[in-house]
Amino acid sequence: SDLFAPSSSASKRRSRGPVMAAKKAAEGAKQEDGKYKHTVDLPKTSFGLRANSVMREPELQKLWEENQVLKRVSERNTGATFTLHDGPPYANGDLHMGHALNKVLKDIINRYKLLQNHKVSFIPGWDCHGLPIELKVLKSMDKATLNALTPIRLRQKAAKFAKVTVNAQMNSFKRIGIWADWDSPYLTLSPEYEAAQLEVFGQMVMRGYIYRGRKPVHWSPSSRTALAEAELEYSENHVSKSIYAAFKITSPSSSGLLDEFLPNVCLAIWTTTPWTIPANAAVAVNPELSYAVVELQSVLESESTSGGKQQKLGSILSSGIEKPFIIVASDLVSVLESKWGVKLVIRKSFPGSVLEHCRYLHPVNGNECSVVIGGDYITTESGTGLVHTAPGHGQEDYLTGLKYGLPIVSPVDDEGNFTAEAGQFSGLSVLGAGNAAVVKYLDEHVSLILEEPYKHKYPYDWRSKEPTIFRATEQWFASVDGFRDAALDAIKRVTWVPSQGENRIVNMISGRSDWCISRQRTWGVPIPVFYHVDTQEPLITEETIEHIKAIVSEKGSDAWWYMKTEELLPDKYRDKASEYRKGTDTMDVWFDSGSSWAAVSAKRDGLNFPADVYLEGSDQHRGWFQSSLLTSIATTGKAPYSSVITHGFVLDKDGLKMSKSVGNVVDPEKVILGGKDSKVCSYRNLCYFLVLRSEISLNLVQKEPPYGADVLRLWVSSVDYTGDVLIGSEILRQMSDMYRKLRGTMRFLLANLHDWNPENSVPYSDLPKIDQYALFQLENVVASMKDSYDNYQFYKIYQTLQRFAIVGLSNFYFDVAKDRLYVGGRVSYTRKSCQTVLAAHLLYLVRAIAPIMPHLAEDIWQNLPFEHTLEDGSVAKFAFDLKWPDKNEEWCSVQKDDVDFLSVILELRSEVNKILENARTGKLIGASLDAKVYLHAENPDTVSKLKELASATNDADALHRLFITSQVEILPSLSEETTSGVSYAGKFSDPRTGEIWIGVTRADGMKCERCWVYTKDVGSFGDHPTLCSRCHGVIDLQPQASPAAAAVA
């Protein structure tokens, strides 16, 4: 087969004559017509047909590392500094496809910016603190170790675990070919990082943005810590015990309103968390809704099971008890009638506002409480329209409580058990026995209307997978209200890619409450605060923070645990050290990673602050993008980034989430290195035979073949990452196929430039029209790829490469070029002009693919058969020594007329090829060179243009060369006489040319032994009777080469 094969199969059949002849000769086959084989310029290159990525990619990576290519290129570049600030992956576990997608996207951008003459320094980061690592370390310990565990020992183990993980992930990133400053990454556990974080915290304290408050927070009893929103997972199938309960009114708000119903009138409430009833502080109503006093007339026995068997009627509905009047929202009367299985008769209606300040009896502790006005959150979609309000256990309740000065009661401890404050429930778990006990208590005290299971969305601890609760605790908060407007303002000045990202983060910032930044865990950066032993007053001043920061920057945050309070306090407080104790809270890990701008981009040399780009998964709008924005706005007044790019998640081929239990996980390491038991298809012998013959790639016969990093990277470029992206074995096979073809294209270029010397370049103005046309196309394609890189739309580059570098070039320019390259004559104008065009393609394409497939680009460069001199006169030793090409105005200067006509000719050529194919099927011809093509057009303009091309003397533009036939004749008319010998004919029609008639016959004259083109002059040279005049001229000029050198290596 043709080893230099970026060709369509049709063109292979047509034009490989001389190549095959010489190849057979090189293989020692007896070749009758091999007399001129050594005069044929066959392609040759050391650049392999196969990538052999498993071996070759690490070699190239070593080459870059040993020669410090990234550092050198970045230092040499004279453009502006470009900073893509790395979002730190969590140092926990192996890399998954999401990591690979993320880092490859970053690498594509960084490498492109290098080509664009920017100074680029990419500092990789890792998030090292936090609960998941702490839990992993705890799980690895036996009971004896756990019992003897001290915080400092736990921290040491956690640090070790994180560092080992960082190292493993770093090696995986390197293998994918990510260029970064691997020698100085940022780790959130490093002393300098921790000190920078304390600096951010200190500045927020000084600006008054940090406060300690009692506030309901998401609390995980299973992990015994507060959780941030980002640490929650919402389960859709959580079933709560919901109850309708009645609280007895003691005094109405305005006289007369409820007099007729006293003393037996109740407020009906509904809750899915009965355990919060002991903490009840008020009942809230919506002033805009209408409420009604209803009479419970008769229990409709037959319908009492309408809600299903799981319903349990409360004592209020049981017989033998005098029924109270009940207040509910008017709109809900009929719903509740059927739910409770009673007849509800409306006795009086009024707006909710009149209920404000009504007093009722607390159902558990017997205190008097008030009805209050709540907000829009009170609706008639469910419940009763009256909301049980426990400010210690709910966000909206808390806000309503603030408005009315209600007590923030939360009689629940760290493990989720009732405290002594909860009286008889003390010690019971609120998510278990405690909940049931409250319901039972209400029932026994005739406060329960109905109990039923209720399925709804409920927050779970993302790590322990256990349900969480809302619980008021003493916590440290960052007051988002203090800088919310500034944050919203800054968001407007950031570029969001895709643009929907802006709305997402605006909604999250405008709706968010204060940021709870304290955690009751050990593995993190301490909240640098002391508490007075007697008063519990916190001590946190500029001096104490500065002092601790200095200690941490030197010794790391472990010092907080192993140093004494008196050492941690500044001089001023030292003699009072015995009055203070250290706090034990650590900071939310989002505060760690959210301070990375301060520890890295704003601190290290050679980086921009704000960073030019942040690029992470779209879930980071509520995570890192947000925490980084908040800390930066609070302390510097500006966003830490100029633009934010988000990508979706990696799903399996069917769009499903990858999971180990489903077995659909695509592991990036396996994609690169191949699976361990890569199975071979059942036709293995045939397959291997074909592999050996280079007919198919080895990748096609293995189940989990080693594709190499560049195929993985090519996949990253191929997807529209702004949404979720798919990957699977079939997709990877397509990528591998695309890679192989692209490699073939580049190999064709390298191999036909084996004797190229840039000094031989033909000046642009002297190039044949089709060469000028090819350069025009190239310039346009590269300009469109630049556009796509600039807009971070890499999938468009992938598509362009496929259309242009694989299909377009092979189908036309390369196909036509073979004649000029192989038999045109080594020193001929026609070969040199063609090589001028090929060299331009090589130099442009290698740059265009380098950000996406850096290994392929470097492999090409290391096999470059000529030296490429840079503007400064030095020779480019590595692909990234090159810069992105400037716009070539000359190449764009082709006349529009010529461009138009050549594109018509290409369409005409496709039509001609169809007729040639018919003639071949009909056995009139074998190769297309056996044919002569006749054209006839009526349009005089078309006729003259065709005639011009048909008679082109530069050999490259001639129509028969473009068609790869031996002759083309333009017929002045169509008549019996002119078309009598034509047995294959067809028509081409286009508005630009009018109709063109096409006919095919066998070629005139005899076949030249060397170029296989038929001419009438074959036989007219006595010294070489089997040659045409072109070949006769060529071999006279051809330097004598040995047959071996002419053959394919």
Ligand SMILES: [Zn+2]
């Ligand atoms: Zn010839």
